Amino acid sequence: MSLIPHILRSLKHLPPFPVVAQRALTLLNRPEVSIEELVEVVKFDPGITANILRISNSAYFGLRREIHSLHQALLLLGTQELLKIIIASGATRLFANATPGYFQERHGLWRHSISCALMADLLARELGMADRTTAFTAGLLHDIGKIVLSLHVEQKFTQIMMVVEKRGIPFQQAEKLVLGISHAEVGGEMARIWDFPDRLRLVIHYHHLDRPEAFSDDLVLLVYLADLLVMMFGQDLGNEGLAYDGFPQVLYHFNLRERDLERLLLHFGSSWNEAKVFFGMVGDGDAVQCAHRG
Amino acid sequence: MVVGVADMKVSNQPSHLLVTHALGSCIGVAIYDAQVRVGGLLHYMLPDSSLDPARAAENPFMFADTGIPRLFRECYALGASKARLKVKVAGGGQVLGGEEHFQIGRRNYAALRKIFLKNNVLVDNEEVGGAKARTMFLDMATGRVWVKVIGQNIVEL
Numbered sequence: 001m002s003l004i005p006h007i008l009r010s011l012k013h014l015p016p017f018p019v020v021a022q023r024a025l026t027l028l029n030r031p032e033v034s035i036e037e038l039v040e041v042v043k044f045d046p047g048i049t050a051n052i053l054r055i056s057n058s059a060y061f062g063l064r065r066e067i068h069s070l071h072q073a074l075l076l077l078g079t080q081e082l083l084k085i086i087i088a089s090g091a092t093r094l095f096a097n098a099t100p101g102y103f104q105e106r107h108g109l110w111r112h113s114i115s116c117a118l119m120a121d122l123l124a125r126e127l128g129m130a131d132r133t134t135a136f137t138a139g140l141l142h143d144i145g146k147i148v149l150s151l152h153v154e155q156k157f158t159q160i161m162m163v164v165e166k167r168g169i170p171f172q173q174a175e176k177l178v179l180g181i182s183h184a185e186v187g188g189e190m191a192r193i194w195d196f197p198d199r200l201r202l203v204i205h206y207h208h209l210d211r212p213e214a215f216s217d218d219l220v221l222l223v224y225l226a227d228l229l230v231m232m233f234g235q236d237l238g239n240e241g242l243a244y245d246g247f248p249q250v251l252y253h254f255n256l257r258e259r260d261l262e263r264l265l266l267h268f269g270s271s272w273n274e275a276k277v278f279f280g281m282v283g284d285g286d287a288v289q290c291a292h293r294g
Numbered sequence: 295m296v297v298g299v300a301d302m303k304v305s306n307q308p309s310h311l312l313v314t315h316a317l318g319s320c321i322g323v324a325i326y327d328a329q330v331r332v333g334g335l336l337h338y339m340l341p342d343s344s345l346d347p348a349r350a351a352e353n354p355f356m357f358a359d360t361g362i363p364r365l366f367r368e369c370y371a372l373g374a375s376k377a378r379l380k381v382k383v384a385g386g387g388q389v390l391g392g393e394e395h396f397q398i399g400r401r402n403y404a405a406l407r408k409i410f411l412k413n414n415v416l417v418d419n420e421e422v423g424g425a426k427a428r429t430m431f432l433d434m435a436t437g438r439v440w441v442k443v444i445g446q447n448i449v450e451l
Binding site for chain 2: 157240
């Protein structure tokens with residue numbers, strides 16, 4: 001029996017995408033973003049402003065001076081770094097609930113999403129891609145479908161894993177066989193409802209590369225590879241482990257060799273420890289409500 | 295006591311439980327001498343320190359070839375003897391697909407076998423490879439080692 005109608009119905013009650021992150025997304029892909037525009041985006045949300053200051057002052061950025069205001073953060077970090085922090089802070093509310101179908105740990109999906117964002121950013125730098133902020137954002141949001149699909153996956157987890165093992169197919173294909181739809185497809189649908197930019201929606205929908213459309217945009221391939229590398233690194237692995245396809249053509253496409261992948265893991269290992277400040281951003285439900293009231 | 299990525303802990307305290315979380319392509323090595331109750335757990339990321347010798351000097355636990363010797367030496371320093379050490383290995387997972395690409399897990403494991411062969415060390419038990427995420431525990435009171443395959447069962451090695 002297909003669960004698709006049931007799952008699509010639950011999307012009708014999808015809460016709105018956090019407004020700060022929504023506004024920040026419209027600033028992506030712009031050559032110049034002014035300080036006024038950034039301040040305008042965050043000024044009515046003290047919780048997010050506090051988060052931005054905390055992250056700006058973290059070891060990850062290693063600034064010598066303490067940052068007390070958004071203006072200072074902008075001067076010392078630059079608009080693109082600040083935009084990444086705003087998007088990550090704005091999106092935290094989405095990831096506040098546990099996703100037990102995919103992760104044992106309550107904030108597992110958030111940690112995995114941040115890890116993937118950092119890896120996509122690192123990879124974009126390695127490959128000399130111009131728009132690292134978009135890569136970061138796409139890495140952060142690639143798995144949003146898991147937020148909605150988690151409870152369904154939890155109920156059918158054993159069955160899905162049996163299909164993975166018996167047929168030797170990747171997890172998202174087994175998800176589709178058992179539930180009728182994969183987390184990537186649900187995510188693509190959410191991106192449509194939330195009116196994300198097209199490229200971002202494509203990344204979310206095709207990040208496991210199971211359709212030819214995926215190969216039409218380097219950003220999709222980049223996030224796919226970042227996701228895979230983060231899984232290999234471990235630490236934020238979910239219940240499905242590493243049960244996804246490794247496509248060598250992506251490595252040929254970016255002209256990357258195995259040794260380059262090792263080097264990326266090495267760099268990621270150093271930034272991962274310092275980036276832990278991002279992981280602590282999502283509080284429990286109460287804290288989120290407080291931030292909302294504040 | 296939690297052993298992080300590219301990290302190692304050795305101990306002679308029976309009250310300690312050493313654990314390393316979510317091994318993907320990384321490998322966890324647990325060794326234990328039951329007579330003196332000395333042991334250690336290493337979590338390394340990559341096979342070969344020639345990738346970045348400067349970083350290997352900074353943190354030898356990143357690589358198999360620099361981390362594994364350190365694990366043994368530090369246990370010897372606490373009184374362990376090579377002949378008595380039990381050696382258990384977990385991790386080295388792989389994504390699905392061919393044999394030539396995304397093979398860091400396999401190369402991590404091959405590096406370990408090479409080092410052990412050269413130094414005449416036998417592996418007593420292992421749980422490696424496959425598309426699995428694993429968490430590894432070493433109980434310092436008994437030397438027992440468990441591996442939890444995330445999302446699945448827990449097995450003793």
